[in-house]
Amino acid sequence: MSDLLSVQNISKHFGSTQALKGVSLEATPGRIIGLAGENGAGKSTLIRIMCGAAFPDSGEMRYAGGMYRPHDVSEAEAKGISVFHQEIPICPHLSIAANVFLGPRIPSAHGRPDWKFMNDKCIELYRKFLDEDINPDVPIGECSAAEQQLALLVRVLSRNARLIILDEPTTALSAPEVERLFESIRRLKDEQDIAFIFVSHLLDELMELSDEIFVLRDGRNVGHLQKEAFSAQELSKLITGRSINDRSRTLKDFSGSEISLEAKSISLAKHYSNISFSVHKGEIFGIAGLQGSGRSELIASLFGLPPPEQGSIFVHGKNIGAMSVVKAMESGIGYLPEDRKSKGIFPNMNIAKNIGMASMSRAKNISAYNEKYYLGMAHDMAQRLSIKISNPKDYISALSGGNQQKAMLARWLALSPSILVLNEPTRGVDVGAKSEIAEIIESRAAEGYTIIVASSEMDELLLLCDRILVLNRGQAKAVLEKDSLTKENLFFHAMS
Amino acid sequence: MDTLKPAKKKNSFRTSVSRDLGVIIAAVLIAIFFTITSPVFLTAYNFFNLLRQTAQLGIIAMAMTMLIVSGEFDLSVGAIYAVTGVVAGILIKNLGVDIWIAALIGFLAALVLGFINGTLISATGINSFIGTLSTMMIFRGIAMVLSQGQPISFLQDSFFFDAFGRAELFGTIPVQVFWLIAWGGLAFYVLHRTAFGVKVFASGDNRLAAELSGIKTMRIKRICFMLTAAAAGLSSLISLAFLKTVTPTQGSGIELEAIAAGVIGGTSMSGGVGSILGTFIGTFIMAEVRTGLVLMGTDAYVQDAFVGLVIALAVIINVRISSSKGRS
Numbered sequence: 001m002s003d004l005l006s007v008q009n010i011s012k013h014f015g016s017t018q019a020l021k022g023v024s025l026e027a028t029p030g031r032i033i034g035l036a037g038e039n040g041a042g043k044s045t046l047i048r049i050m051c052g053a054a055f056p057d058s059g060e061m062r063y064a065g066g067m068y069r070p071h072d073v074s075e076a077e078a079k080g081i082s083v084f085h086q087e088i089p090i091c092p093h094l095s096i097a098a099n100v101f102l103g104p105r106i107p108s109a110h111g112r113p114d115w116k117f118m119n120d121k122c123i124e125l126y127r128k129f130l131d132e133d134i135n136p137d138v139p140i141g142e143c144s145a146a147e148q149q150l151a152l153l154v155r156v157l158s159r160n161a162r163l164i165i166l167d168e169p170t171t172a173l174s175a176p177e178v179e180r181l182f183e184s185i186r187r188l189k190d191e192q193d194i195a196f197i198f199v200s201h202l203l204d205e206l207m208e209l210s211d212e213i214f215v216l217r218d219g220r221n222v223g224h225l226q227k228e229a230f231s232a233q234e235l236s237k238l239i240t241g242r243s244i245n246d247r248s249r250t251l252k253d254f255s256g257s258e259i260s261l262e263a264k265s266i267s268l269a270k271h272y273s274n275i276s277f278s279v280h281k282g283e284i285f286g287i288a289g290l291q292g293s294g295r296s297e298l299i300a301s302l303f304g305l306p307p308p309e310q311g312s313i314f315v316h317g318k319n320i321g322a323m324s325v326v327k328a329m330e331s332g333i334g335y336l337p338e339d340r341k342s343k344g345i346f347p348n349m350n351i352a353k354n355i356g357m358a359s360m361s362r363a364k365n366i367s368a369y370n371e372k373y374y375l376g377m378a379h380d381m382a383q384r385l386s387i388k389i390s391n392p393k394d395y396i397s398a399l400s401g402g403n404q405q406k407a408m409l410a411r412w413l414a415l416s417p418s419i420l421v422l423n424e425p426t427r428g429v430d431v432g433a434k435s436e437i438a439e440i441i442e443s444r445a446a447e448g449y450t451i452i453v454a455s456s457e458m459d460e461l462l463l464l465c466d467r468i469l470v471l472n473r474g475q476a477k478a479v480l481e482k483d484s485l486t487k488e489n490l491f492f493h494a495m496s
Numbered sequence: 497m498d499t500l501k502p503a504k505k506k507n508s509f510r511t512s513v514s515r516d517l518g519v520i521i522a523a524v525l526i527a528i529f530f531t532i533t534s535p536v537f538l539t540a541y542n543f544f545n546l547l548r549q550t551a552q553l554g555i556i557a558m559a560m561t562m563l564i565v566s567g568e569f570d571l572s573v574g575a576i577y578a579v580t581g582v583v584a585g586i587l588i589k590n591l592g593v594d595i596w597i598a599a600l601i602g603f604l605a606a607l608v609l610g611f612i613n614g615t616l617i618s619a620t621g622i623n624s625f626i627g628t629l630s631t632m633m634i635f636r637g638i639a640m641v642l643s644q645g646q647p648i649s650f651l652q653d654s655f656f657f658d659a660f661g662r663a664e665l666f667g668t669i670p671v672q673v674f675w676l677i678a679w680g681g682l683a684f685y686v687l688h689r690t691a692f693g694v695k696v697f698a699s700g701d702n703r704l705a706a707e708l709s710g711i712k713t714m715r716i717k718r719i720c721f722m723l724t725a726a727a728a729g730l731s732s733l734i735s736l737a738f739l740k741t742v743t744p745t746q747g748s749g750i751e752l753e754a755i756a757a758g759v760i761g762g763t764s765m766s767g768g769v770g771s772i773l774g775t776f777i778g779t780f781i782m783a784e785v786r787t788g789l790v791l792m793g794t795d796a797y798v799q800d801a802f803v804g805l806v807i808a809l810a811v812i813i814n815v816r817i818s819s820s821k822g823r824s
Contacts, residue, residue, distance in 0.1 A: 353697075357694075366690060368689055
C-alpha cells in the first residue's frame, strides 16, 4: 500500500537552535506509526510542521499523492490531518453531541440548532466508528477523560480525517481508560483504514500500540524499528543514545535502623483505610497501586493534603497530630507534588526563586530578599543535581521538563529535610531524565535521607525501592521486600 | 562539572528596571508629543502640578499593584477612601476631636475595612470581584449614612493641613509629591526587596504551588488587602488636608483608575506579574494624557476617551511583549 503522508528530509531551526535536521517519516493507511524521542528531540516541531502550525526551512511533504504545504492548521484539517494534544479541548457543560458537532457549521433547522438531527447522527457515528451505543445528551464534563477523547476522535472522523496524530494522548488517562482508547484506535485503524501517528514517552505504550516506531534524537532520525524488533532496551538505547543501567544498588536490610516515619492505622474515607507502615532512615520505601487504589491520596496525606481522618503519623517518634503542610515542613518532610505544572512551578519566576521558594517561605516577611543567596543556592543545586541551567535568572520555562523536575527536587533538598515524600517523581519527563532522577533519589538515600515514593509506573518502583507497600482499592495488600520484591508479586497484589 | 553552560539565549535583559523600560519610553514619548504641541507642558511648575494631582491615585495604585500581583484586587478602595474622610471629618466637626487624633482614627478605620475585605476573601474563598463589589457598596453606604450625604468642610487652621496637603517643600515641591515618593519607595521595597514581596508574587503566580512550598497565601493576601486600604486611608487624608473638605461620594471610580494605572504599567490581572515602578509610570502616563489634552485645549469630555485608548494600547503592547518572551 502506498504512503498517505511522506515527510522527506525536513529541517527547521528556531533562532540559533536547529530543531530538525533532515527528518523523514512515512505514514500509511491502516497502520499506527510510533514516534519516540526525548523532550527536545524534535517530536513536537515535527508534529507542528505536519499539522500546518509551522513551516519547514527545507525538505518536502507529500500527502495523498500530491505536494503538501499547509499554510495553517485549518488547511491541514480540511485535507484530513488532525492532531490530538495532551489537553482535551472540550466544552464541559455541553452534551456529547454538541461537542461532536461544535464548529462553524453546526447542523441547524429554521435558524436554530437541530438537536434531534445531531443526537441521531451522533449515535450513528459512534456505531459506525466505535461500535458503541451512547447517550448523546450526557454533558461531556461528566464523562471520563477517555470518553472525552473518544468524542473528539468521532468529531474529527465525522469530518473525514484520514491521518490522526496523537500527541501524548494517555497523559490524563488511567490504565483501564488507556486500554479503552487503544482498543478504539486499533478498531479505527483496521476497519476505517485511518493512519495514526502516536507520540508517547512511555515505551510500554509505544510498543503495545505501534506497528512501527520512528526514533528521533537531537533532531535526527536515529532508528526505525518494525514490530518484530521492538524491545524496551533497544528503544531506550536509541532514544537516549546510551543504555539504561539496571538496578545499581543492592537491597539492604533496614529493619535494625532507626524509624523515621511511622503511620499507625490511618484512614481517609473513600480513599484508603487502616493503613500502617514504618519507614527507616536511609530507606527507599515505595507505595504502589493502580489508579484509584488510594496510592496518590495516601502519599499526599503524609504532607497533610488532606491529612488522614483517623490514625496517627509519627515522625522521628513524635506524634504529629493533624498533619498540615506547615507541620510537615517543621518536622522535616519535603514533598514533591505529582503535577509539576499546576502544583509545582511558578511560571513567571526565575529558576533561582523557583528553587528557593520552600526556603523562602521560612523567612520572616520583613526580612530582605537576598538575591545573591538564592542565586548561589541555585548554582549549588545545579551542580549537585546536574541541572542544566545556563543562567539562574532565566524563567523556569527555559528548562526542559526533566530539568524542571530536578529543580522541584532541589527546592526541597535546599531545606535539607530528613524525609522526602515523592509523588510520581518522574511523571512527564523523558527516559534520560528518568534515570537521572532515579540516580538522585538513590544517592540521597545513601546519604541518609528517608525516601517515600509513590508511582504509577511499577517498573520504576521495582528498580528503585527497598520495600514496596501495595495498595488495592484502599487496602494495604502486602509489603514486598527482599525475595518477595518481584514484578509478578507486585502485579498480583495490585490487580487481584 | 559541566552543568553550568555559558548563557546562550539573550534572556539576561530581564532585570527589574529593564522590564519597565517599555512603559518608561512610552511616558517619555508622550511627554515629547505634548511638549511639541504645547510649550508650557515641559515646565517645572507643570511637572510638579502633574505629580500633585496624581499623588492620591498613585498611592492607591501602587498598593493595588501588590494586591493584584498576589492574585486579588479591591473594588472597595474608593469607598474606603470616602469612609476615612467622613470618619475623620465627623470627629473633627461634630465631636470636636483634635485633628491629628481624628486623622489617626480615620486611618485606623481604613485598616479595619481592609482587614474585613481580606478576611472575607480568604475565609470564604469568594472571588475578589464579587467580594469587594459588595463591600464597596456597604462601605459607601456607611460613608453616606455617617455624613447624612452632606459634605463636611473645615475652617480652622492646623499644621495638619500643611503637612498632608498644602505645604510646598523648598518653595516649589507640593507636599503630596513627598507622600507619593515616600509611599512609592516603601511599596517598592516591600514588593521587590523583601521575602514578603517574593511570597506575594508566588501567591499570585501559582497559589497551589505556593501553599505546597509552605507559604500561607491567605495571610499574604490579607496583608495586601490591608496595605491597599492603608493607601486609600493615606490618600484620603491628603485630600482632606488639601481641599479642607470631605464628601461621602469622594473617590468613586478611583478603584478602576488605580487598576488601570497598574495595567498600563505592565501588571497582569491574572496575578504574579507587576512592578511598583511600572505602576508609578502608569499613573504618570494617565496624568500626562489628561494634563496634555487640557493644555492643548481639548474638550474635557474627550479626555476620558483618550485615557481609555491609552489603556487599550498599553495592554495590547504588553501582551505582545510577554508572548514574544514566552516563545522559545
